[in-house]
Amino acid sequence: MTDPIRPLRPAQSASPASPNNQPPGPIITTTGTGLLRKRPTCSQCRIRKVRCDGQQHICGNCQRLRFECSFQQNSNPSRSEYVLKVPEARRRMQACIPCHDKKTRCLGELPSCTNCMRKGRNCVYPSTKKGPASARSRDVAEQPSALAKDSRSPSARLAPDTAPASLNQNDTSPGQDVITLLVENYFRELYPLPSFSFLHKPTVIQRCEDGTINEQLKLAICAITALQLQLSAYPHDVWAQKAEHTILQQIGQPSIFQLQSLFLIVRYRIESGGFPKAFMLAGLAARIAVALRLNYERRDLSYVAQEARRRLYWSLYLLDDYFCVGLREFELCPEETIHLQLPCTEEVFEAGGHTLTGPLQPDPSRVGEPTGLHASYLRVTSARRANMRFIRRLGLGEESPATLRTSIATLEQNLSLIHAGMGELGTYSVSTLTATKWPAEYLMLHVSWHQCHCDLYRSFIDSYSEAAPVAVLEGLHPQDRAAVQRKCVEHAEAIIDILSDFAQHGHSQCQLERDIAVCAFEAARIVMFDCRRTGQVGKMHEALVKASLCFQLITRHFSFSASTQPLS
Template identity: 30%
Template sequence: MHEAELDTFQNLGDLTIPRLQALTLLAFFEFTYQVHSTKALMLVGLAARLAFAKRLNYEDPALSIVEQESRRRLMWSLFVLDKFCSGGVDELTLVSAEHMEIRLPTIERAFGFGQRTDTEVLRPRIEEGLPVSNAKGMDEFAYTIRLLDLLRTKIHKYAISPTSGIELTAGRFAQRVQSTDESLYTSAQDFLVLDSAIDTIEQQIPADIKWDKAHLQQRMYATSLSSYIMLHTWRLQCKLDLHRLTVSGTKDCISETALRNTPLTFAQNMRLKCLSHAIELTKMWAEVLDLGLARPVHDAAISGCAHQCAKILTLIPDQVGYSAPGQENRVGAVLVCQMMIEPLKDIYPKAKILYDDVCRMRSELNTVPIPDPSNVARHMNEPEVGITMQANDEDQVRSLLNQYNA
């Protein structure tokens, strides 16, 4: 690592594509294997500027098919890494979607054989309200890039960015919903646009890479297994990130005042949808665990997704007023999250921290007494502001929680 770093920094005036690839790998290593690394942010910044200087964000038809695709993959790798290193903060984002003039990566088989395929740009054009999608040469990585672009560029901006200058797909401007005391309902239209955008990307995914137990088993020993699992993990993670804005106890929850000002029905509906997506995610991961592989997912990002999912499963049932027996179902669902992180905890320091926290959540669930059903849950425990919950929506919540062991 030190030799590669030294070679790169000593040859910044004559940086070749292989050296740029090495610099990208250095940044990836720093981000993945260090708990907090400002060095990764600096390395990505350098790599991004050099990539733009070499115009890797533009197609070059003069190159061979393999070389075009190789450069394309390098640029998209930087795009994804920049999204993670910047944390969705606009000021820290260097590789913006607007500057990505290249097509998305092609399927591995076509790359290996040097075959030309049709792939799309990051954001397909819209005709009559529907995206134009004609590509047949895109695999899991291409659609994952689209989901990460939506998650980091639009969903996170909707939640944490300033109130002005944030243009969404529908041409509206999002509010900084986590930093305002306004009702979340005032930006419901923006919320629905983003929710619909996730569904649109899901609809674009070809039938042969949609989530299906048979598709999962077919990939059991294929190199694409981890990418396949992560594609659908990110699909549901986008839903979780959007719907958890009313889940108290998460860092992404809107302010207490905003929560009290938000109509209870709207807030509860968001929580229930968030719970539903978390359950869907754990059921999907349970099918992965059934494969019996030592490490089905190689991507360290799965640990963050599993940790957030466990937190939602731990918090939401009590917040929606669920008080019936069934605690063991929740414990089992959190155990699935724990088992997804376990193979990575001895490899990635971040994964070990998150694994220990999920173990703590599971342990606390095992010891928490079942709430008294006679207590009426209140919206943020503030009866004088907002609306008192009516009777628990017991049937809907029970139906969701019963899916844990289905």
Template identity: 25%
Template sequence: MPPTRRRRTRTGCLTCRARRIKCDEAATICTQCSRSDLQCLRSRNESLSESTRSRLAFTAKNNDQRLTQAGTRRQRVQRSCVSCKLIKKRCNGERPLCERCLKKNQPCVYDEDSSPSDTGNSIAENKQASSSLSRLSFLSPSETTVDFPDKIIARDLCKTFFDEIAPLRCLGFLHRHIFLQHVQDCEDGREPLLLSVCALATKSIKHRELWEIGCRWARIAQGFVLAEVQDISIHRLMCIVLLYEHAARTNEHRLCFILSGLASRYTQALSLNLEYDHDVMSTNGLLSPVERESRRRLMWACYIMDTMVACGLNHLQTIDTTTIQIQLPCDDRYFLYKVARITAKVPICFESTANSDAPISIENQDTHAFLVRLFLIRDRILRYVHDHADEEDPWRLMGPLADLEHWKDSLPPELQFNHDVIVIRKEQSMLSALISLHVQYHQINCLLYRCTIPSMLFPARSHTGLSRKASIEFLSDSRRGWFDHACAMSAIFKVALEQKPESMEDPAVGFSTYNAIIIKFLYLTNFIPPEERLLRMESILPLVDIDLQFLRELHEYHPSVRSACLAAERLVDEAKVKIYQDPTITLSESGNLVGVFNFPTESISLDHRTNQLSTIAQIRKNLPEMHAPDLASVPLSCGTQSPGDPGRLWLWIDQRADSDQSDPTS
């Protein structure tokens, strides 16, 4: 039997011919048009005329490419909206709102710059990515709208937050497993606290698209919080603290200043400075151990935030240390296992240890508690510098000195800075917190010993009560201790460089790194005889190079360190050249010549009472309307520049200073 010849179509309907698909020429309506619910156009003419093709092309162009040249609706979406691409959902391409965005009542934005082929390639490459975070790579930094994180992305970002950010500065006030379970059960990705956590987590990931997306999430969370700022609650305060940390990592200093004040007022309204009740062990069930510990950590995080912004100035600090009557944070193990523990209250680590030989109680405490102790001592030292340094009785400074010694002696073995602890902490994602703790200890010691050098205080002065009454040996030993602690920081930075990237999680260390560089040059040119400087330079420069290398590496992970890194590079280059050219040169950190003091010490102006890298100083540099009455009367010939000058150096070099004036006590 001969094979049946397949019937070949002659013309086909106009619709199928325009779509370039096979038509079966069925009566009335062909199968393809019936299946696609399209109008089946018929004609005796076997080909489309030029006028017909032009009309169909014009129709397609004016329908945003939703129609083909045949004037039919596209079966395949040529371009998806950003929101659907972000979470890999099917998009019907409708404009101005696609079906999914319309259903979710959210903005719908199309990326007009990407072609259909590019989108297809991106999807193909995305399927090969192992991490769920790579699904955010569709979004370009130029987009103005972004979808909220889905559960998988949110969970990954939350894990990053708990591993890298929560161990720092008491930011671990959220219980890991409870919060992750909440993320799993949460149906609304627009929750402000979740957005704040995810936004902050993106600042620990070297991914430009993630960085931009996190900034948008932070702005959305900020809008939620500030829209009803009068609704004071624990969760809202948590959002404010996390948004402050996010703003600090994106160099939004003005926002930091405002959020820190808002957080302080929230703590006062909620009375977080006091225990919820006397039932610390949670036997009555009014609050669980997790809730109590979470509130304590939240209060301490707000205190650290407030004291960092205030820099020891009474009129800037809104949380009074003497009013805090809560326990120090407990060990993370107990918080994780929801077990109540008694630690210690503020007075035991504040003034009582200065007159006591008994060791500090360290039971149930870890990095968080010891960091809080350091900030309490720092606050005390700064208040002495600003309020009592010129008094006739200078010896109240011995209290913080004794507290620092007690603090160091009480460190448990698991918080010592040695090889075994470093390896273990690295495995536990706690290395950066350990480094920050020890760097902060040496930084506070440098701050303490700086009180013995009146010309390097803020503001600079010729004498203080301590410099008048202390012996020459005491002042010399103090300055040596100032330099030794700066060198000790270099040893820590060297270890951190060997253990990166786990050691690069805290951008706040950059401020201490910059100070360590300054101290080395100031000590070299102010307290070492000119004939010995070039020889000592050979041993100091390798330490400076370590500091600078660490600062550069930190800048690679945290763009907020950029200003300190650039200033340090400029400082080191210029200082090296000047010292080699003239070994008798004297370096000054302030804008004044050594021994020339233009500002009255009783003035409360912020421009010369704070370090130029502090938050308030960064804010005032770029304010369009700024009062600076003290600076207005100071001649620029004395080395003072306007604080609004973007090119201002924080290390001043002046060859006119007399070498005899290098010792402030002379």
């Protein structure tokens, strides 16, 4: 029996009507009583699944978008039949790149949205294939004064007579003159750093000149160069986003070019504040590297191809410093899976030559063979990671007090072996720093070498924030503990002295890796803490001067980097 209070549903056909056979006119839904009526919806709004205002003759949506509204049938009864046109696809309002990255609502105002204007960001909209570049992109292209300001920046080192080139008017891709300018600055400013020295300069420049360079690699090089050289007038965030999108679209077809581009995008995300995305993309890069078997030698390839593959994987190995910090579960390139020789010298690589180098772990029988700056830096990096794992074990109480002295001696012996393999490079001197063609890499090698000892010894400084548990400290004899504390301070002061030499001898505008900022920060902390711990009031002023020098270096060289902001 039917409940008299509950209204009946209207009768429905067995199969629902499709948009093509849907009868024109307003669609009205009634209850069983016929007393309540909903607002009529035209067929166009129903197909597009949007709210219809039910306005007679033609609804507001169809009038605004110039669609043929089904309500128009009622206003023209002379028409014997009515054929409904399926609405064409209309692109919705796009969010700008900064709002899209931050996942905040963007109203799409031109030339800059409200969010970006309020937060002082560079507002750039993604380009469309059907029309010219966005108004914001055109504004960026028409800022000769801003480009001229960047070209005068000492960190950029652009030629003073180089006229800033505009962007392509059809999209936001860099023009040929911009590509040439930024690629040249990449090899002059970033290539001397170990992480960025995997591209073969003659090959890349030739491909840029003849227009055969991989598209996403081109965008990635331009993006990271413009970011690190602080060329804010260029839309490097758009280039990075476009390169990343293309890489992810082609993720099923991995290639060397794709991995080179992805590595640069990961570095871009780290330095621009997108660390969570960089963390996930780095894992993807490591998977691609293994899929391409880059952790194995390929003797069947040319010398240049072999070394390029080798250096790319070693760059991924250095990328671990951003993520693992002594935690094996976060390592992208575990050392036990690497079956490669170390990189050759820069001169040999650029000339397309070949030399045999040793493995990552030094061989005691070959300590007399020099390894070069790049290879030595990789070995020091390996030693620092071993020290960090040791520190982790100390903090977790996994290191027995009975084996403490033996573990320290083993790590010290490994450092001595690496130092012996450096040859003449292992002896620091101001004259070598000023004469070498690679001052940044020379600086990084010796600073990282001293940081190895600071990492190893700082856990035994009494009351230090990173000191080992008291039970562990008591496992080391007080005289031995005092000795390692003294060594830690000596190596920290050596770091500050090297940084001071670097700044005083004309290298103040040289590009540096983020690790230098970390070493400078840690050295300043150790020197300041030692003064307070020992009560040496007379040396406090000297310690403050040294700490100030470290923070000035961080501010000068890493003002562009979001990853170093907590250190400044």
